Amino acid sequence: MVRSENGLIYSYTATSHSKDLISWSPTKIITPKDQNLNFSSPGNVIRFEDEWILSLQTYPRPGLGDKDPVMYGTSDARIFIMRSKDLENWSVPELLMVKGRDIKEADMGRMIDPYIVEDKDEKGKWWCFYKQNGVSMSYSYDLKNWKFCCNSQSGENVTVLTENEEYILFHSPHNGIGIKRSTNLEKWKDWGDLIVLGQKDWNWAKGRITAGTVINLSDNPKFGKYLMFFHGSGPKTEQEGDFDKNASIGIAWSEDLTTWGWPIKVSN
Incomplete structure (x- = not known):
């Protein structure tokens, strides 16, 4: 805050x-x-x-x-x-x-x-x-x-899950959320596409999406999905002034870490 x-x-x-x-x-x-x-x-x-x-x-x-x-x-x-x-x-x-x-x-x-x-x-x-x-x-x-x-090479705001004998690492490059996987914490492989959610339609997050924290609630009958909480800032970039001046917390969800949904898929 x-x-x-x-x-x-x-x-x-x-x-x-x-x-x-x-x-x-x-x-x-x-x-x-x-x-x-x-x-x-x-x-x-x-x-x-x-x-x-x-x-x-x-x-x-x-x-x-x-x-x-x-x-x-x-x-x-x-x-x-x-x-x-x-x-x-x-x-x-x-x-x-x-x-x-x-x-x-x-x-x-x-x-x-x-x-x-x-x-x-x-x-x-x-x-x-x-x-x-x-x-x-x-x-x-x-x-x-x-x-x-x-x-190891990575973006910032790292969070980690352990699943199926693997570590799943979420990190923030210049914009968006990336995923890496490893079995031993030494060798990491990039996995999946960069996650940017509905950024192109969100003025509040057009500057940058970052800091994605993912929790696995797949076995929770109330949710049954992965949940991601993330940081969005905008409409200006961080360098232009919207580093924390205009910043919000967003939420998204997924069943497979590749296809994501969010509450309202429209601007603002």
Whole structure:
């Protein structure tokens, strides 16, 4: 969530809930107001032991005013988790030392867009995917002590599913949502066409479609499909000013990850 307050731009992480994906509760901000932090871009929520774990990033933009040109997060951006027992009350954010505890925070480098998923073969082993040198990957067994593994070519805003002995990775190139598949996290193959949904008819997303998060609800009798939540901005491009000034969250669905539907296939 991005807000203009007293002429300055702040980013927050907030929650909202729904029983039908149509009517949503008012947003509840769960992170502090601080331009030097700007907690944002939540990746996903996992169940770990007896807690819920939310992954998110900082996106520092100190001094950014609502009349200023587009400004991206500084090199101080890092990735974090928050903990909750009930999905309502959340802990103070904890820095993820994904390069290992022997690497100081100042030396970790800029990193954003975390997403945590359990290893498909080894239960209790958790992978954190994040944007740095393409997509980087680190693993942990306790979400506290991490070991860096590797990186691979990819766009940003990575999310990952594990299905049929494969990892399915969704990522954001310059525009749209791409899919890659891998059996071992080392060799990835592009799969399917670039997903742009109804962008050509949507003024609110003509600038860019990005940040597609996909969850598999195929076995849920109420939905029976994959659901994608995504970020749309427009009608201007990000460089022209609609980076987060005119930004929305959209929803789409699919039975096979190739053919997609959405609520209204018309402009606006």
